Amino acid sequence: MDYLKHIKNGVVIIGAGNVATHIALALKKAGYSIKKIYSQTEKSAKNLAKKIDTPYTTRLETLPDNADIYIISIKDTVIENIALNLKIQNGIVVHTAGSVPMSVFETYFDNFGVFYPLQTFTKSRLLDFSEIPICIEANSTKTENKLFALAESLSKKVNLINSEQRKILHLAAVFACNFTNHMYTIGDELLSANKMDFNLLHPLINETAKKANELRPLDAQTGPAKRNDKKTIDLHLQMLNDYPEFEKIYRFVSESIYKLTKED
């Protein structure tokens, strides 16, 4: 918590969505002073401000200009617009986005970087922030050191990751998290439509994830596609006749599994 010593004028949080909320809660818990929350949407700003007992605003120009860190955690497409309108002295400005390069801040600030927590956030779920990998990038060694210290005061897993790598990491995360979750959804849809309960799949889902912590997923692959069990694959495709989207996914994922496990 060395970094606490260096932070005098506190943190400003710009955004009040899932990521902003979890970062604000973690900072608060670690003892940082959060000066103000900004969100365009008053309701969101108010909700988050209440959770961490901090003032909020919906007007960017009323944010303090002397905070030590500004954490911008909003939709990718409006980050630059915030940068354009944010008037500050010499604090550090970071965003938390996977696919936005650090250079978005280049023409606007002296000290800037990225603070990307690699996790899926839902407001209603408490998370152990210390287990979340935080990916740091900065425009100078001095700023990098500060961001690293800040990240290390929240998490045990801090990594220096440049903009190119972060883009790839975000893409990998879309597969491993968003697309994985959609595979669960398809399972749920198929079971619900046939009056079975999704919780039948819980142990399978948990074990599949656990395996991925211990084995290379390619080595853990099982199932009809890996076995090239055409009879079962054809049966499954036929069962998916009424679900054209799921049928396409079944076909292409099976082909990709067969191809990769065969090469292995």
Add this chain to the structure above:
Amino acid sequence: MDYLKHIKNGVVIIGAGNVATHIALALKKAGYSIKKIYSQTEKSAKNLAKKIDTPYTTRLETLPDNADIYIISIKDTVIENIALNLKIQNGIVVHTAGSVPMSVFETYFDNFGVFYPLQTFTKSRLLDFSEIPICIEANSTKTENKLFALAESLSKKVNLINSEQRKILHLAAVFACNFTNHMYTIGDELLSANKMDFNLLHPLINETAKKANELRPLDAQTGPAKRNDKKTIDLHLQMLNDYPEFEKIYRFVSESIYKLTKED
């Protein structure tokens, strides 16, 4: 463990793969007497026999004909061939396959059914069998009761599931397990190709699975496809230019996510 009283002549295991191995280990642990292991492949038969301290054979005709239960856990396509050649008195014959109907045994035996453990098995991983859902089906109430008792002596989660339901359950499991694992593999491939470590994704994978135990996965969905964030989606598709299989998967899964979450 009531069922132990009814089993006098023990169990025969036909097959020595992942599923057969885990069932044999669980039965042994629960105190059942395993009379013999059969596998076409001597090495597999021998390995499993050694693990549970039981004789083995590679010749079907040398199996005892008076066992109480025969558990056939082999490739779907050879189940009927085993049934055709297995000469027994009046024990119960079951298979462990998701997509093979119980009727495969109809013309061969008097007492038969299905004993389908819904889990992904890897020989090298120990599993807590008591948490694995076991799906039971039988050709008579008497046999159903026996199989139910057997299953309940191994697991807390025993369900009566008919052949039609089991087929759907297996399909749902292919999505939730096999296809999920392939999403992990794609993440791993993208990271390895760019000199990053797959373990960066572990916390994300674990949290995604945990969420599915508490929320409907459709409600837990996050990411660019759900937000219909076309800029990020186009960037990702472009990044996947060198991976045509992954690009197709990205496109179709994103379309399916958008469609389902929009309808919700």
